[in-house]
Amino acid sequence: MTATSTDGSFLSRERLAGYDPKALAEARIVVVGAGALGQNAVLSLALSGVGTIVVVDPDSFEDSNRTRSPYYRAREGKAQAVAEGFLKSATALGARAYWHRGLVQEVGDLLAGGSDGQSRPHAVLSAVDSNRARLYLAKLCRRFGVPLVEAGFDGPEIGVCVVSNHPALLREPCWACGRRHLHDATTRGLCSLYARETEEAGYTPAIQSSAQLAGALAAEAAIGFAHIRADGRQEYERQLHERVPLSGHRWHLNLRTGRSVLARLSPDPDCQGDHQRLTEDLFVGEVEPLSNLGELLERLEDEVGATPEVHLLDPVVICMPCRDCGRAVRVGLPVGALARAPTCRGACSPTAEATAIDVRHRLSDQDQDLLAWPLGELSLRPGSVFWAIGRREVGLVRLRGTVPTVFSRATLSQQES
């Protein structure tokens, strides 16, 4: 069967092996990291007929990315280029792509479901290079019960790990179980730094064949989750086993030797990952993103009663010393989003004293110095979720926000489409 797309071209709508066209069209996949692996995964998602993706990445393309980047656009931001590339390759009618050029920690909560009830992704595909971001994504997906597909590669070695994070599967290990070294590991940082490192070394471990294969495996797992339609635990498990047999496993493959090992994840009693699950029944309300903390606290009195406090899911760095001059710089990012000490870029107040790092987890009207701060600078953005504690009630509150209102929507020019 063929159908006419909105631009008049004809797209084949035959049923692809094992795929349900309706499930594909309704699929919403978040891809975090738009490097070699992320792009190859997006290409697979696009050609397979996935309807909606969200791409998050802070970097721009470097010349050295060319050898494994199907959506390469010299010097341009990766998130936008890949989101637009998805639209160009997409076979789904009315495909949509959204993007955010920045760290996933800035928009993280929204990836797990916004206030419209439509934003919740079927899976988050983690294709990031930073251990800090990987641990954050693992925690985020666990909290909100979103399936996580994590992939990586190094030369011909490929690894794919899949966890459902389904709230009913209480004994399912988290992605971080058994990976204690990650908590001590340093992050490599941005792509531009990595590009400089590889240029200096004259060697890059990233090759297209591995990126393509790892991306395809990750995409297939994400598509599998988009096919699951089940409420009860038993039926979910049955469909999970049928549609995403890699779930609960790590698969290692060497592209050149053909050696592969499939390993079942084990729950780690000493896991340092966050196993907390935040289910919908813990929510007590939603509020508009107000202009500052003082207004938010006032508004929260309606939700949870007098003297409300905001308890952040992830502590926020309020300010810390500038790495150039040592004076205090306002930061406003979750602890996990800070890759290095900030710089004031010459804008430090000359009177500000050098301070220690100011990290807050709890915000209340006792924090007089913060009441006028915009919520965004306290890491409270549209879609953010936090605990609200008042005299009457305790529960989770979400700041209203949806993917279409927070992320940029990709479009194609007339020539491209």
Added chain:
Amino acid sequence: MDVKFASPTSPTTLSADVDDALTGSQAIEELIAHSFLVPVTGRREYALVNARTKDVILPGTSLHDAGVRDGDVIEVVQAVEGAQS
């Protein structure tokens, strides 16, 4: 108990008589100390997988608690961490 460790990079195995209280991370340290494995840094890590059960042997779990039995083959996997740009 007697087990065999399968190399991650070649089709060789190492037969060893190990204490069943040995943990996953201690086993890897021993394999490096006996030059069966080379130390890895940065993006790579070793992990152990019981070839019979397909279960990951956690770093802090003893071989006994991980269900390893006499005669089992333990696959050493060189796991890669993270995507590349």
